[in-house]
Amino acid sequence: MAGVALGPAPPPGTLTVRPRRESVAAWPLVDRAWYGIAWLTGIGLCLTALSIVAIMLVKGVGYLNLADFTSPPAASLQQNQSGGFSDPIIGTLIVTVIGIVIAAPVGVAIAAWLAEYARPSWLARTVESAIEMLAGTPSVVLAIFGLAVLSQGYLGFLSQGAARGSLGESFFNAGIVMSLIALPLVVASTREGLFQLPDRLREASYALGKTRATTIRCVLLPAIRPSMASGIVLGMGRIIGDTAIITIVLGATLRNEPVNGVPVIGLLRGTGSTLTSYVFYNSPAGEGNSHEKAYAAAFVLLVIVLALNALVTRLTHGSGERGRALRLLRFLTGRV
Amino acid sequence: MRVAARSGVARSGAARDRRAELWLGALGAAVLVLIVAMAVTVFVKAWPSFSYNGLGWFGSGGEVDQQLRAMRESAPLPGHGLLYFRAWPLIWGTLITTVSAVALALFISTLAAIFLTEFAPGPVRRVLDPVIRLLAAVPSVIYGLIGILVLAPWIEETFISNARKHSVIFVVQLNGQNLTTATVILTVMILPIMVAITANALAAVPSSWREGSAALGVNRWRTIWRVSMRVTWPAIAAGLVLATARALGEAVMLAMVSGSSAFAANPLDGVTFLFEPVRPLAATIFQEAGGLTIGPLSHTIYAIGAVLLVSAIMMSLAGWAAKQSLRRYGIRA
Numbered sequence: 001m002a003g004v005a006l007g008p009a010p011p012p013g014t015l016t017v018r019p020r021r022e023s024v025a026a027w028p029l030v031d032r033a034w035y036g037i038a039w040l041t042g043i044g045l046c047l048t049a050l051s052i053v054a055i056m057l058v059k060g061v062g063y064l065n066l067a068d069f070t071s072p073p074a075a076s077l078q079q080n081q082s083g084g085f086s087d088p089i090i091g092t093l094i095v096t097v098i099g100i101v102i103a104a105p106v107g108v109a110i111a112a113w114l115a116e117y118a119r120p121s122w123l124a125r126t127v128e129s130a131i132e133m134l135a136g137t138p139s140v141v142l143a144i145f146g147l148a149v150l151s152q153g154y155l156g157f158l159s160q161g162a163a164r165g166s167l168g169e170s171f172f173n174a175g176i177v178m179s180l181i182a183l184p185l186v187v188a189s190t191r192e193g194l195f196q197l198p199d200r201l202r203e204a205s206y207a208l209g210k211t212r213a214t215t216i217r218c219v220l221l222p223a224i225r226p227s228m229a230s231g232i233v234l235g236m237g238r239i240i241g242d243t244a245i246i247t248i249v250l251g252a253t254l255r256n257e258p259v260n261g262v263p264v265i266g267l268l269r270g271t272g273s274t275l276t277s278y279v280f281y282n283s284p285a286g287e288g289n290s291h292e293k294a295y296a297a298a299f300v301l302l303v304i305v306l307a308l309n310a311l312v313t314r315l316t317h318g319s320g321e322r323g324r325a326l327r328l329l330r331f332l333t334g335r336v
Numbered sequence: 337m338r339v340a341a342r343s344g345v346a347r348s349g350a351a352r353d354r355r356a357e358l359w360l361g362a363l364g365a366a367v368l369v370l371i372v373a374m375a376v377t378v379f380v381k382a383w384p385s386f387s388y389n390g391l392g393w394f395g396s397g398g399e400v401d402q403q404l405r406a407m408r409e410s411a412p413l414p415g416h417g418l419l420y421f422r423a424w425p426l427i428w429g430t431l432i433t434t435v436s437a438v439a440l441a442l443f444i445s446t447l448a449a450i451f452l453t454e455f456a457p458g459p460v461r462r463v464l465d466p467v468i469r470l471l472a473a474v475p476s477v478i479y480g481l482i483g484i485l486v487l488a489p490w491i492e493e494t495f496i497s498n499a500r501k502h503s504v505i506f507v508v509q510l511n512g513q514n515l516t517t518a519t520v521i522l523t524v525m526i527l528p529i530m531v532a533i534t535a536n537a538l539a540a541v542p543s544s545w546r547e548g549s550a551a552l553g554v555n556r557w558r559t560i561w562r563v564s565m566r567v568t569w570p571a572i573a574a575g576l577v578l579a580t581a582r583a584l585g586e587a588v589m590l591a592m593v594s595g596s597s598a599f600a601a602n603p604l605d606g607v608t609f610l611f612e613p614v615r616p617l618a619a620t621i622f623q624e625a626g627g628l629t630i631g632p633l634s635h636t637i638y639a640i641g642a643v644l645l646v647s648a649i650m651m652s653l654a655g656w657a658a659k660q661s662l663r664r665y666g667i668r669a
Contacts, residue, residue: 031557041444042451048524049467055482113360127364130371136648138585140621141641145374148381167628211349213356241475243588248625276477284484285592298478309473
């Protein structure tokens, strides 16, 4: 790797020749102007983030009631009668769990295959680019594709089917489509972890007579647990923050509406909402249009997402500046 | 005897290994098939709309809102079939928001990345890293909420006078949800990607190159501009591509703040142009998705999806090309 991390401190005792710092005042006027603009943009970036957090904090905390966590939403234009967001929180939880339960094992398996087997190589290369493409596909497009496939008659058991004129909106289907947006993140993170493992681990395992499959299962995957975990957490963050798939594939009904009153399966086959769709519903663009609820739910959503974010930082802690920079990139782009 | 037994174990181990490889490979192939099926499904569902409208699909003609309403109500517009659709205002909305947001973000992110890697004092740098992460982590619906509740009212009060409203009153209604609001929020959303990629590449420029420039008496700013930036352009291009892909696909935030009126904002209106509503392609899918049960409307929605999918694939290819030229410098992004 040619790169040098952002200014690592030289170990003590090494001789560093530090040139006398040139003074900016001696630069030509144009250069000084650009220097000033660079400072301004940097500070501006900080201020933007700060103001977003401040707005969400002030409005969110101000409008948040503890009762909101336990009461389901109700269709009312009166803010004090429109209930809380217990159903959306449950909905967020269900969709995230379904999405990750599918994406995590599939993603790890594909990453292991890509990094350790990758035969035949043309297939591996194609799978790799297909997953990159998936990472770049807008989630609205995934949503309408998911609906097209999952509304087929033989998949009717996943939703309430066409019987009630529905298109196949359900928690099951939303979770399945969500797994598609989490998959590239899990694959990228796991694969990068496998690439960074030193070969001596594999060689030692083969020398003990272990097969490749056993080596992957018992040596390599345990060694890259933090990478897998950070990929999974990133995927969760992406799922929790998505609105388009929820609106289109989950139906974004105000309350979670189980089918036929069957306890668990009925709920999963029914439509519902999540925090993101609840925020949208209560924004001026949606039908509910009550600022207070939107701010309160958005605040809860932001806290969840930032907590996951902090978890990723913690998981990848101690991987060095360079590793962190790469992880940041992967986090932002979903690709390696 | 023991040797035979052991070789038997080894053989079954090898067989199991082969089986594992097959299973994993099959899984990879299955995901590949799924992704290809996605593209095919979208195109098959989109075909009736494309075949009815021909290349005119991409052109302009009539009002998109009326055409969509006609499909929803199964009441064809006079002189046209139900599938009649001219997407230009939507395409124009996508183009104008994406291009202006990406151009703004390019300017800001380059300067911010230079600041981050070269000039920022230690404490500021330690703050900026989590700041970028935070900006990237905020879900788009929250950006939309801030846009519609904070930025849009402010823009409406500050820039949209009654005189301005009256100047275009027969064409379109102006309010706080407009091109400018959409562009500003979109810029903030795509900035983190571009800053991170550019800063990463700047930090990877071999220090000897910069030192060589400094030794010739070139000041730090010129060194960055003339040496570092020249090496980093493939990274900036990669960042541009990823940011464009994200901007193209953004649906929810744009549906909230862009004004949601399928109006082709007209640059000839002068400054007022900046405050005219637009409606990008992805936002249209999001808003019309309730009509997926209606045949003609669903074909149109899938056609819009197909256009987005093709642009996403092209962005992937462009990103791949940019990455290839990055490898030449030994920079990974």
